[in-house]
Amino acid sequence: MNTLENVAALLLTCCFFSIFVFDEDCGLLMPQEIQKHFFVLRAFNAELASVKEVHHIRNQGSSGQTGTTATVALQLRLQWWNDSIRQIYGEEKQSGADPSLANLSISCWESPIVRALYHVNSEKNLTRRFLERLIDAREHDLELDQFAKMEDATRYAEKSVSSLLYLSLECFGVKEDAADEAASFAGAGIGLTTALRGTPIRLTKGEVPIPAELLRSGFSRTSLMNSVVGEGTMSEADAKNFQEAVEQVAVTA
Incomplete structure (x- = not known):
């Protein structure tokens, strides 16, 4: 060598x-x-x-x-x-x-x-x-701790994950529109799924990976974050809303 x-x-x-x-x-x-x-x-x-x-x-x-x-x-x-x-x-x-x-x-x-x-x-x-x-x-x-809209979260996922998939395809010598389109959808899905998987950790850092538009008016971020570290509980309404929001992100992914 x-x-x-x-x-x-x-x-x-x-x-x-x-x-x-x-x-x-x-x-x-x-x-x-x-x-x-x-x-x-x-x-x-x-x-x-x-x-x-x-x-x-x-x-x-x-x-x-x-x-x-x-x-x-x-x-x-x-x-x-x-x-x-x-x-x-x-x-x-x-x-x-x-x-x-x-x-x-x-x-x-x-x-x-x-x-x-x-x-x-x-x-x-x-x-x-x-x-x-x-x-x-x-x-x-x-400086972002929460996306305002679902489309913002999806756009970030595509930009941060799909771009890596595009580059990986190029390592294989693949530069085709059809492949890039598939990578675009796959990257957005992977990015959103990764955000969901990291929810407990992100919450301990003051970040909410669920878009604000999916959470009801008056939703308590403080209660959500405290519940993760065992320092409190969420109201029944907030807990139900948060579960539904997580499901919505999962469906989008």
Whole structure:
């Protein structure tokens, strides 16, 4: 194995370790020749998802950060990923850009996931728009604790999950409208189902994965969140409404 192959193997190992933390069975049934590309994409997606999650972990207890300061820090992290995508596709910074930010762009190549993603793109010619949609979806989610409408939740699911499916199809060399349409519906369904599965955890973080329009006027979010940690109970009306709302999301998925 030559030096280049050693580097590629090391990058792949880093990506596999990154997704193993979140889903140890991820991609194990994929064809051998596609696994490495799939692992890199999933590692990239896991890194994006972790931006908000790491913030939640750091802020358990007391953080000392204001909401605005924390949001700006998260936005900068996602902007770093946007800059990394530009670097991967060979796009230089605009001439008027702040020179003090140059090191941030250069630093992207220190990330094994960015370097691995560069190699995948070189081999598979990934659609840049899909990578950027993954970042956009996470950026939209930074300050959001509940979607207003069902269509908003569905749109987010499509953007954050279907985009990953589109990229996975491209790793197989599939770029067809029919396949993308199927991936669009599948991604929306997977995204909504994942939101439902994570309901107990999201509630402990102050987030309600059920769209507000499905909950009755006067629904007590506080009672809902307290009931999850065993510090209270919901009213009978709220409990019935919440169950019906969950069923509605499941039907939509």
